Amino acid sequence: MAAFQPADVREAADIVRQAAAEGRRLEIRGGGSKAAYGAGPAADIDIDILDTGRLVAIVDYDPQELVLTAQAGARLSDIEPLLAGNRQMLAFEPPRLNALLGSAAEPTLGGILAANLAGPRRLSAGAARDHFLGFEAVSGRGLAFKAGGRVVKNVAGFDLPKLMAGAWGALAALTTVTVKVVPRPRTAATVVLVELSDARAVQAMTAALRLPAEVSGAAHLPQMDGQAVTALRVEGFAPSVAVRVERLKSTLKGFGEIVVLDEADTTELWASVREVAPLAARPGALWRLSLPPTHGARATAALAGDGARWIYDWAGGLVWLSLAEPRAARVRAVAGELGGHATLVRSDRTAGAPAFHPEAPAVAALTARVRTAFDPQGVFADRRGLGSLGSGA
Incomplete structure (x- = not known):
C-alpha cells in the first residue's frame, strides 16, 4: 500500500490519472478518523491511499456572509475555534465518533461532508449536505472540476454538492469545499x-x-x-x-x-x-438505523434481546443499536419493512455484510451509471459496500 499526499488539485489530478493508467485503486483519506467506519477492505484488494493531509488551508472565511471555504483536509479542530471567535458554528453539529470508532485522529471538513455526517441538530438545521454550497474535486478520470458556489442561488441544474455528500469518496476526491455557517445560539x-x-x-x-x-x-x-x-x-x-x-x-x-x-x-x-457515548465502549456490532421517527420504537422492539442496547436521536428517526452479533439480514429486514435503512458502523465480524444497506435493483442500476460517469475505471475504491449515493446520514 502506497500513500500519496497532493499539495494542490493539480497534483491530485496527476495522482488519479497515474493510478487509472496503471490499473491501481485509490482510497481517499482525510484525517483517518472514520477509517474504521464500516467493513474493512477485502484481503485480496491492493488499495493505495490518496491522503488530503497537506490540503489543510482555510481559503476564505467571510463572517458577514456566513460562508467558509477550506481545503478538504482542514481539520474541525481548526475550523470550529475560528467560527466560535465570531460566535458562529457549523449548523449540522458534526460528530467526531472517535470513541465509537477507536480513533484518536481529528476529523476533516472534507471527510465530514463526504460522509454526510450530522449530529442532533440535524433535526432542525438539516444534514451536512444542506449546508454544502460548492467544491473543487478530481474525478476518477483524473479531471479537476468545480460545482456549486458560495451561495445557494448558484446551484443550477444538477446539485453536485448534494451528490458528493454521502458518497464517501466513491465519485471524486474533494480538494476544496465551501459551506454555509450560522450564528451560534446565545x-x-x-x-x-x-x-x-x-x-x-x-x-x-x-x-x-x-x-x-x-x-x-x-x-x-x-x-x-x-x-x-x-x-x-x-x-x-x-x-x-x-x-x-x-x-x-x-x-x-x-x-x-x-x-x-x-x-x-x-x-x-x-x-x-x-458521540453515541452510552454505546461507544460496548463490544460487538453497532448499527445505525435511519427510520421514520414514529417507527424507531417499533424497530428496537423487533430487535430486542441478546443484550441489545440502543439510543434514539432525531426524535426517533435515528437509532443507534448495539448487538452482540451483526445479525445483518434481520436488522436490514426490519429497517426495510419500516421504510428505513441500516448501516453497519462497527463490527468484529463484517465478512459478507457490507456497511451500507443494499439498494433496490433500479436504484443500484442508477448508482452504477452515476459512478461510471465520474469514475469509469473504478479508480476510487469502495470498501464499505456503498449504498445509495448521497443518502449519507
Missing part, C-alpha cells in the same frame, strides 16, 4: 422527561415537535446512568428559551416528572448524544 436549555418507555418517549418527542418551540434536539436514552431519559433541547436568546421551556413543560406535564438542565449540563448531555 444560550441553551434542555427539558428532560424521566423514566418513559421507548414508545411513550417517541410520543413525547412527537408532541414536542408539533409545538412552536423550535426544538433543536430530541433524544431518548433508555439506559442513561441507570434510568431512562428523554431530552428536548431549545436554543436562542435567553428570554425566548425561557418561554419555550415553559411551553414544553406545560404541554408535556402529562408524561411525568420533568427536569430542566442549564446550559452547561445541556452542552454535556448533547455531546454525549452526538
